Amino acid sequence: CERQDGRPFRQRLLVVANRLPVSAVRRGEDSWSLEISAGGLVTALLGVKEFEARWIGWAGVNVPDEIGQKALTKALAEKRCIPVFLDEEIVHQYYNGYCNNILWPLFHYLGLPQEDRLATTRSFQSQFAAYKKANQMFADVVNMHYEEGDVVWCHDYHLMYLPECLKKHNTNMKVGWFLHTPFPSSEIHRTLPSRSELLRSVLAADLVGFHTYDYARHFVSACTRILGFEGTPEGVEDQGRLTRVAAFPIGIDSERFIRALELPQVKEHIKDLKERFSGRKVMLGVDRLDMIKGIPQKILAFEKFLEENPYWRDKVVLLQIAVPTRTDVPEYQKLTSQVHEIVGRINGRFGSLTAVPIHHLDRSLDFHALCALYAVTDVALVTSLRDGMNLVSYEFVACQDAKKGVLILSEFAGAAQSLGAGAILVNPWNITEVAASISQALNMSAEEREKRHQHNFHHVTSHTAQEWAETFVSELNDTVVEAKLRTSK
Numbered sequence: 345c346e347r348q349d350g351r352p353f354r355q356r357l358l359v360v361a362n363r364l365p366v367s368a369v370r371r372g373e374d375s376w377s378l379e380i381s382a383g384g385l386v387t388a389l390l391g392v393k394e395f396e397a398r399w400i401g402w403a404g405v406n407v408p409d410e411i412g413q414k415a416l417t418k419a420l421a422e423k424r425c426i427p428v429f430l431d432e433e434i435v436h437q438y439y440n441g442y443c444n445n446i447l448w449p450l451f452h453y454l455g456l457p458q459e460d461r462l463a464t465t466r467s468f469q470s471q472f473a474a475y476k477k478a479n480q481m482f483a484d485v486v487n488m489h490y491e492e493g494d495v496v497w498c499h500d501y502h503l504m505y506l507p508e509c510l511k512k513h514n515t516n517m518k519v520g521w522f523l524h525t526p527f528p529s530s531e532i533h534r535t536l537p538s539r540s541e542l543l544r545s546v547l548a549a550d551l552v553g554f555h556t557y558d559y560a561r562h563f564v565s566a567c568t569r570i571l572g573f574e575g576t577p578e579g580v581e582d583q584g585r586l587t588r589v590a591a592f593p594i595g596i597d598s599e600r601f602i603r604a605l606e607l608p609q610v611k612e613h614i615k616d617l618k619e620r621f622s623g624r625k626v627m628l629g630v631d632r633l634d635m636i637k638g639i640p641q642k643i644l645a646f647e648k649f650l651e652e653n654p655y656w657r658d659k660v661v662l663l664q665i666a667v668p669t670r671t672d673v674p675e676y677q678k679l680t681s682q683v684h685e686i687v688g689r690i691n692g693r694f695g696s697l698t699a700v701p702i703h704h705l706d707r708s709l710d711f712h713a714l715c716a717l718y719a720v721t722d723v724a725l726v727t728s729l730r731d732g733m734n735l736v737s738y739e740f741v742a743c744q745d746a747k748k749g750v751l752i753l754s755e756f757a758g759a760a761q762s763l764g765a766g767a768i769l770v771n772p773w774n775i776t777e778v779a780a781s782i783s784q785a786l787n788m789s790a791e792e793r794e795k796r797h798q799h800n801f802h803h804v805t806s807h808t809a810q811e812w813a814e815t816f817v818s819e820l821n822d823t824v825v826e827a828k829l830r831t832s833k
């Protein structure tokens with residue numbers, strides 16, 4: 345395909361997500377320094393060669409003045425990023441409020457916050473109003489930059505109102521929406537006061553994607569039960585208008601991890617870690633410090649394991665790396681103190697003057713340190729209470745081709761559907777079962793570890809992030825754009 349000017353034609357992909365993949369730090373009135381954060385989505389889209397991706401999103405900073413906004417817009421343009429400027433009040437109501445206080449816990453089966461249970465409470469209403477306003481602000485920026493033939497890919501629970509805003513402006517726009525979290529059972533979704541508005545808006549998209557078939561099924565059930573639309577094998581249909589709904593399980597850039605293990609600095613790091621923990625089996629947890637990740641449950645299970653297996657007490661160490669997130673939210677502060685308290689108690693109980701059973705770090709690790717840790721681990725513990733997919737489990741497997749360690753994986757993580765045959769699956773709420781799985785993992789024969797690892801390694805290296813993005817975008821391209829706006833019945 346060629347343009348009139350002879351240059352090869354690459355379709356433009358407008359990726360719209362709450363956060364841009366950059367951290368912006370203001371250096372002066374009109375100067376900014378930017379750092380690209382190499383998340384899964386960025387790497388996935390960098391690999392998609394047939395599209396020219398542009399990012400639209402919030403830069404994560406409040407920029408109230410015009411000079412600052414202009415300068416940041418210019419700096420971001422060099423990284424193919426386009427900012428949406430949100431003021432502090434909107435961020436508070438839309439992002440901290442409706443997204444993180446209402447949708448995030450609800451979609452992970454933690455229910456709605458008590459004081460927001462009634463649709464009539466002012467806080468719920470004002471947060472939902474801010475959510476819609478913020479989504480409209482994202483839509484305005486998309487509309488400003490959209491050119492005919494572009495494909496628009498909206499991401500995650502922050503932007504459920506976006507497909508409708510976009511289609512209202514231009515019914516011909518090709519719009520996809522992908523959810524990175526679970527979509528809960530329709531019985532959970534129906535407790536949400538704004539349940540119908542959000543479903544209708546998402547259905548305005550041409551293609552709606554989830555990590556697993558179960559989440560897609562829950563979404564279709566919610567549309568049939570709450571909106572009275574028809575669920576078909578293809579998706580959701582209403583008066584002859586079809587919205588395609590399907591599962592697109594995400595992957596990682598496995599080659600990036602495998603290549604990193606060959607770097608001298610990573611090898612050096614691996615050597616240090618091996619020396620530091622010699623004579624002990626290494627167990628690892630890597631999570632954002634979030635209630636959905638089941639960190640207290642994991643640590644309590646480890647305590648039970650130590651209690652019941654005195655033999656292992658000085659022969660195993662649990663490294664729990666937890667990046668603090670949403671630190672201004674009281675529930676997250678409470679979780680941090682709870683985790684610290686449990687870790688302190690267990691270390692006091694089972695530690696000695698020279699060694700403790702749990703090393704808990706409240707911080708992020710750089711990519712190379714993370715790869716080295718994955719590589720020296722004997723048993724990884726992923727005990728999410730719910731998790732859309734969980735990429736940590738994939739990253740661990742990618743770094744284990746030499747060691748062939750064991751993955752203990754929550755059956756409530758999306759990854760359980762892809763790595764279930766190689767992992768030991770557990771119910772993270774059942775502390776006794778998780779403790780028993782630790783024992784099973786530490787005592788597993790080399791043959792069984794090899795067999796389980798091969799299964800997972802094959803999956804992780806053959807279902808990559810790039811393939812995920814390509815599949816979604818090519819299916820989106822194949823959908824027929826229809827006028828799908830559904831007005832309230």
Ligand code: ADQ
Pocket residue numbers: 384524525594630631632665666667707708709710714731732733734735736737739
């Ligand atoms: P997250 O909830 O952030 O993502 P996950 O999929 O595990 O969860 O991804 C976390 C990423 O952050 C991984 O790449 C991991 O390496 C990194 N990370 C975590 N802790 C770290 C630490 N201490 N130091 C350095 N890096 C750390 C959401 C959903 C998931 C879904 C993804 C992608 O909640 O279910 O899998 O999006 O769709």
